[in-house]
Structures are given as C-alpha cells and as structure tokens.
Amino acid sequence: MGAADAEIPVLEADGVSKRFPGVLALDEVSFALRPGEVHALVGENGAGKSTLIKVFTGAHRPDGGRVLVEGRPVAFGSPLEARRAGISAVHQEVGLVPDMSVARNLLLGREPRTRLGLIDLPRLHAEAERTLAELGVRADVRAPLRTLGVGTRQMVALARAVSVRARVVIMDEPTSSLEPREVETLFGVVRELRDRGISTVYVSHRLDELYQLCDRVTVLRDGRVAHTGPLAELDRLRLISLMLGRDVAEVRAGGVTRFSGEHAAAAEQPVLEARGLTRRHVLNGVSVSVRPGEVVGLGGLLGAGRSETAKAIVGALPLDEGEVTVAGTTLRRRRPVGAAIRAGVSLLPEDRKAEGIVPGLSVRENIALAALPRLARAGLVSEARIDALVETFMRRLRIKASSPHQRVDELSGGNQQKVLLARWLAMNPRILLLDEPTRGIDVGAKAEVQALVDELARDGLGVLLISSDLEELVEGSDRVVVLRDGTVAGQLGGGEVTEDRIMAVIAGDGAGDPSGEERHG
C-alpha cells in the first residue's frame, strides 16, 4: 500500500442514479471506498443501500452516473463480471452451495489437479484448511457446508472472496443471525482483510458494531447521500438523526399529520399484553402492553425488531419464549395465527403486496376474506351478508373503487391499504397492529389513514403503531416503546414523546426508562 494508492478509491460511484417504476431509488449518489478501509453504509428502509450494493455487484445497471474500479470506469453486465473485477458480496444465504463440502466450495473452479487432470482430494483439503487457517477460522473442510453455523459459513464465503483475489468485500447485515462469539471472529477476519489492503463495505443497523469496526461512514436517505465522512467524528445521536432525516436541534411544535393527540387512555387493564417475547437473534425479551383506546407506538431503527414483535404477537413468528395475553386470556404461542385472530388481534403487515392483499381478487373478496368463517353458517356463506359488510366498510373507510368487484391491484396504494384495514376491521378486532400503515401511499391517503387510526382508537380499539416516520410516531402515539437490537431500549409516555427523546433512546443515551414496562405489568 503506497501513499499514492491511497488517493485512488478502489471502488467509486460517481453521481449514480437508478430509477425504478415510480421511484428514484438512487439520486446522483457519489460514494468512494478507499483501499484498505472498512466503510459503513447505513440508512433506513428505502434509503437506497441495497440498490447501491446491487449496482456495485452488477445486479443492477445504473441509469446515470459512473461506477469506477481503481479509477477506471466499468459497466458490469452481470454479477459474475463484478466478481471478476474483484468485487465480492458476501450474503448470508446465497453465494455458496450448501450441500457441497467446505473445501469444494472454497476452491470450486480452482481445484488442485493430479497429473491425470483429476481433482486431487488430499491437496484440495490441505489447501482449504490452509486458506481458512490464515484467516483464523477452524472448520472441518470435508463436512458439507450446511452443517456449519451461519457464522462459519460466512467466514468460508469471505475466505473464498479473498482467495479469488477480491479487492472489495461487501457485507450486507452479516451479523444479524450470529452469536456474539461468532461476531467477534467475523470482526477479526474483517480486520485481517483490512490489514491485507482489502476494502470492506459494511452494511449494518447495529450501531455498536459500526463504531467498533468501521473507519468511515456514508449515510443514505431517500436515495441521496445525507453524509459521508470519518465515523469517529460523528456521535450516535447525530448519526441517527442523519439516518432518520430529523435535525437534533429542530423541535417541531405543530405537526402536519392528522393525528389529534392524546386519547382517553383510561387506567383500564391492558387489552393486549406481550411479555418477554424471545426468539434467537431476533427478539430478546420484548414486552409491550396496549390498553383499550390507546395508541402505542413502536419505534426503533430498521432491524431493531419492530415488525418481528408484531408478527410474534399474532403468532406468525415462532417464539422461543414469551407469552401473549389478550383481554386476560393467554394465547398458546404454538398455535398459529388463527388463535390471535379469534382472540381479536389483527395485523396489518408491512409488505402489503407479499403478505396482505390478494392481487387477483376483487375489493369485495379481499375485504371478506378473513371474515368468511365468521359470516358462514354451516359452512355456507350468505352473499347478501358479505355485500352488506363490504358496503359498510367501503363507505366507512372511504375506499375509492369503481365497484366492489374491481380488482384490488387496480387501486392506488392508499386504497389498497384501506382495503386491508377493512379486512381486519370486519373481524371486529380488539387490537390492531399496524406495521408501517402509511408507507408508500400518497400524502392525501396518508392523512386519511392517520385520521382513521385516531378514530378507531377513540372507538376503544387498542392500536400498536409501527412507523419509521418519527413525526407520525410522535403525533399518533400516546406512548412509544423504543426497540434496539431486539430489546426494549426505553419507553416514553406523555410529554416525553418527542422526536428528540426517541432518537436519544435509539442512540442508547439512557434517556428512556427501560424498566418502564413494569408499571403496566
């Protein structure tokens, strides 16, 4: 590594733009990776991280701007071309062949041969062992890859990247399912790579890890670079405010959301109580309670366990430990979603397309879907009763569709969201879990959905609101539970519910009261 080398970025994006139908995923993003540095790439959902990574690894072609490798412009036609140029992405799931042995994975395509041109197994194993040992990794190279832990598998992927002379390693959330001990080993390997002059792009939501490992950071927000510079100069609060797009100093008095503020959350018993929800690598003892007529916000960064908490409550995420009580009745957690629905818990999922609407069906069918068993008598469903139900909700939620028989995928995002909401409201729920209810819908529809949430809470529904939009969270919630790395980092109530306080809790400044949960237990 000469001093002159350090000036030329090993990998660079120069004003890269990428447009998808309806979204500008990357808007003239410039990013420079110096030789031998570990560069953190952070941002919330939809900030453009994955798109940028895919541009670097050849999975997407940029619509504008240039990608340069060691100062020379490149145009990758395929992931393989990017690999050949020395850019390796290390994913958790893809990248290796699980049923082949560690050694064969490591040396696939470059196996040592005997004089007859056949693969030399003893040398194959010896070479694989040596390659792993150089990185301080111990594993049985003869064993099928899938018998290894996730962490070791990633080390093998890293070792392969290094042995094919990668100059850049891109790691996307490498630690999300690792044990602490494995994380340490992984960090050791990344530092080892750095010492060899290999650069790493490190994507993670775990701030602790970023500060331990990374030299510089680039923050993406809404497809633009919000900040780039040395990580050490940036304190946590500042980093979070950059990610969330909220100025620390900026105190907002009046919001533009349609939430009307406090609800009459009486000192009633909680209608929903989740206690100690635990699932390895995902949730670690999360407790949340919601009283009738109360909107409880669930805050935190992407990957902190917000959606997972909601899924765990309805039983869609298997738990290792923990229990969920609805109106005093404990749900057996082994039971799938049905038990939660019957108990009156409904989840409006984050990903409408994948987990919610059934695109080919009509508005009417989508609304009636979950309520069918309830409307049925002796297994038969009265068409008239469905019509009445659909009619009621289309009017009440002001769903704009040409008729109940219009296909739901022809509606706007906001109206699709309302259809989903109608589906769950048709179940007469006592608790509504809303996961990012206003993401991806236009401003007008957003305000309507927000007003609706308010209205529902006033009608006595308990609402758990998950939102990455801090403003929405602050103005919509009576209380906010902040999650960090799968645990409750703090709980804010009443006047404490401000954007600043939430960010402070996310940053781990101890502003929240982690034991606050006990008061409601």
Added chain:
Amino acid sequence: MTDPTAITTDGATGRPAPSAGPSSPSADAGAAARRERLGHLLQHHGASLVLLGLAVFGTVAFDAFATGANLRAIVVSSSFLAIVALGMTFVIISGGIDLSVGSLFVLGGVLAAYGSRAGLLAALALPLAVCGAIGLLQGVLIGRLGMAPFIVTLAGLLGVRGLMLAVSDEGATTYLVEDRAFASLGQDGPFGVTWPVWITVALAAAGVVLLQRTGFGQNVYAVGGNEEAASLMGVPVVRTKILVYLLSGLLAGLAGALNAARLSSGVTILGIGLELDAIAAVVIGGTLLTGGVGGVTGTMAGVLLLGVIQNLINQVGNLTSAVQQVVSGAFLVLVVVAQRVLSRTQRLT
C-alpha cells in the same frame, strides 16, 4: 437397522460414547453430530444396506436365489436400466429431470437394429448420434432458453416415441439384428457374464470419477445445489446443463442399442416407461430430486434393489409381476419419506 448403524457410525469416527454427565451443550452438540452422521450414512448408503438385507433374506428364504445363474440373471437384466439411471443421476443432481430416456432407449434399440445391417460400427454410432443429438437439443432448450426440464423432456418423450413409430412403420416393422459381432456384444462376454454388465460396471466407475474428481462433476453438484451461487462462482451453468442432458441421451441410446443386441431385434414395445424406473432407482439410491445431493453408487444400489425385489417376487412364484410394481412403488414411498425425515434432521440450521 437403526441400532447397528448407529454403533457403526460411532465406531467409524472413533468418538467416545457420550459421557454420563447431564445433557451439557457439548453433549447435545455431539448427539446432533451423531444424528447428522447417521442421516448422512442412511442418505448415501441406505439403498446398499437394504440391498444387503434383502440379499441375505433371499439367500435364507429361497434355495434358488443365491445360485450363480440367478445372480447373473439379476445383473444382466439390471444392466440396461443401470446405464439409463446413470445418466439420470447426473441430470437429477444438476436439479433437472429427464423423462425422455424411456423413449430414447426404445429408439436407440430400433436404430441399432436398423444400423446393424451396415455392421457393428453403424449399429452403435447411429443410436448414439441420434439420441445424443436429441439429448443435446433438450439440453440447449433447458440450459440456454431456461425452459422447464419437465416440459422439455416430456415433449422429448412424446416426440421421440413418435419418431420411433415412424422409423418402425408404427411398430409393424421389427428390424432384426443382422450383424453377428453386434449381437454377440449383447449375448456373450467373459466369465459367463455378458458384455452389457461389464460395460455398465466400467461406465459406473467412470461416472464416479467424473462426478467426484472432475470440474464437470463439481459443476453438476454446484448447479443443482445452488444455481445462483454457482453462477456467481463462475460455474458455466448453461454448459453444465446442456452436457448432463447430452450425457443422459447418449447413455439411454447406448442402453437401447445393447438391449437390441441382447434380443437380436429392435423391439418397439420394451422400455416404455423406463424413465420412471430410472428415476425411482436414482431416488432410492439417495439422490435428492431437488438436486445437489447424490451419487452414482447409490443409483447402482437402487437399480440392483429394484432387480432383487423383482427376482424375489418371481421366486415366490405364484405372484404376478404386478405385485412387483406395487412393492417397488411402496418402497419408493418409504425412501422418499425417509429422505424427508433425514433432511429435517440434517438441516437444523
């Protein structure tokens, strides 16, 4: 069967028996590792173990089973299926399926008998060329155009059957093998075992080497195990897929030709449905239909197992051959259930 195997596994690795202490994490890990090894063993050698068991049973139960003539009959009649199943093994490990091999087998036989009028060379070259070309075409459609193997080779099954009927005037013309040297290839051989058996053994050995010790073999496993990863690691995915279907076509044609030599004629009705027997043998041999896992030795054990089952049922005497199919079918179900259970114990993570 479970108990002796477990002991063997322990003995083979020289691992001490789990200590008497309470179930500490390491003991749990040890148990998991043992389960893993047991699963691995059953997956890869289950067919061989059952084959051994059945052979012992046959020897004890039937005087006529363990005679030289009977054993020869089993291996001779199994050899043609074995050659077809060898090609099928490569296809299935690569994550595909080849339904056309039964039709190619029959076509290969007819073409070999037809070609035998021009001598031994033509009798072998004609079926290999035609069946290889058809395999290659299927491979190109699957590999390069990304069409579903099931559909392409189903079309192959139907199309090749039609081609065979056209060549044989809708089955009215049966070509007899006229070349003495070619007929002898199917009927004679050293040590009283006919050439097709020796050819099968040689091909199977070559298949093991090809699969385990060459770049092509690694590519087949990689493509079947994780196609996306394989392509990222620089494996020529398209070429690998084309080659496995070419190989499968060639082997099916060769097996058909050898069968014609044995029967001295290009029979148009034998071999219909052979593709299903071949798939059954491959799956019974421990190769996963999902691809990425399997091997040649398992397939050979699977073929022999089907042959032994048929033979044992013949030994009973008063049972029809229909019973043999029921037993084979039941066995296949058992194997698939076992694989399902095993893959669950193996894929804990």
